[in-house]
Amino acid sequence: MRTYDCIVLGTGAAGNQAAYKFAEKGLRVAIIENFTPGGTCSQRGCDAKKILLTGSEAKDAVERLLGYGLKGLVSIDWRQLMERKNEYTRAIPEQTRNRYDDLGIDYYHGEPRFLSNKKLLVDEIELEAEQFLIATGLRPRELSVPGSERFLNSNEFLELRDVPRRLVCIGGGYISFEFAHLARIAGAEVTIVLRSTALKQFEQELVAVLLEATEALGIHIIHETEVVSYEDTTLALSNGTNVQADVVLNATGRVASIDSLDLNKAGVIFEDKGIRVNDYLQSSAPNIYAAGDVAVSGNPALTPFAGTEGRLAACNMLEGNTRTLELLPVPSIVFTAPNLAQVGQTEARLKESNVRYRGKLIDTSSWQTNVRIKDPFARAKVLIGEDDQILGAHFIGVHAAELANYFSFAMQHRIPSSALQKTSFAYPTPASDIASLLED
Structure with missing residues (x-):
């Protein structure tokens, strides 16, 4: 039997942020991973995908601008692009393990399963702790058809x-x-x-x-x-x-990675989407918390939320339940060509809630910012409430992701649309279009 103050399940953004905080407070900490340490986002998700997209984004940009002062085609060397991705991802497990060693965090590899709310088994080793944080994330959903x-x-x-x-x-x-x-x-x-x-x-x-x-x-x-x-x-x-x-x-789609945890033995209530938690990210078992994608918290499954939830859960586990989860508007991006981006509420959701608002779809493909890069699909829709607060911002186009970031900043800090409209940005840039997007 090995005993710890806290055991963390999962080495992604949520699990790592919590483990680091526990270790910095001088606690005895163990962290468990059934894949490679470092989590999905950096190795099998956001970061890895975005490296591959570097090639497709460049090729798309060149092909859009043929006849706009560019000539000649660009081709993608898939193997070279994949190797570039691998150069990035293959270093992450060792970097992660080194960080654990530096902080005195014990690392275990294997499939953990609870024996009770204070004990679990991993790789035939029995571990005990006063508190647990489950941050095992999501895994790809399987289909059951022939083949x-x-x-x-x-x-x-x-x-x-x-x-x-x-x-x-x-x-x-x-x-x-x-x-x-x-x-x-x-x-x-x-x-x-x-x-x-x-x-x-x-x-x-x-x-x-x-x-x-x-x-x-x-x-x-x-x-x-x-x-x-x-x-x-x-x-x-x-x-x-x-x-x-x-x-x-x-x-x-993806489903909660909890099947092998034997959560019933720990008294943890869960559902298809993941582990039920309260506003403090505490599960039905008082000494067991959940954070990140595996927690049914109201937050979307996005990396920024996972890291924030990991830190918040750690604070509550250290200090008692003193901090509640704040559902801040963070952009969601589909990294297609062009990008699709949104932050905040959709028009359909506002109508369901009987919220009064103004806003409409605007075709911005003829605006100088988009004409110069030949972006024929550029569109925007900004939804503004009666109190002048931005309720939702939606974009498609080459600049969609960055526009969503600007509006996310305004929404998180409750900057009125009228104040944002008066803000001066460098011209001509995507940000300089914001004033026009907010006109009545």
């Missing part, structure tokens, strides 16, 4: 040695659209299969523009269809048609 064992998940797609000749992406979320755009720009024939509404959490007027941009890129979209089976290279669909695919990406 689905050959489908790739997002982790496996990020390890592909060669770009597939014919790729089918199943699902209507971030991963499906981002990897579809990446592969298409790299030269693949790509099809997206949608069972229902695409990117349903986003402003649907802008999603419609993204679907238009997706098809203009040469990606075939099949709507309201499910996969029935996959045999050889034939993907059979519920609408009676077949699609030829050398690689099939299962991007139907």
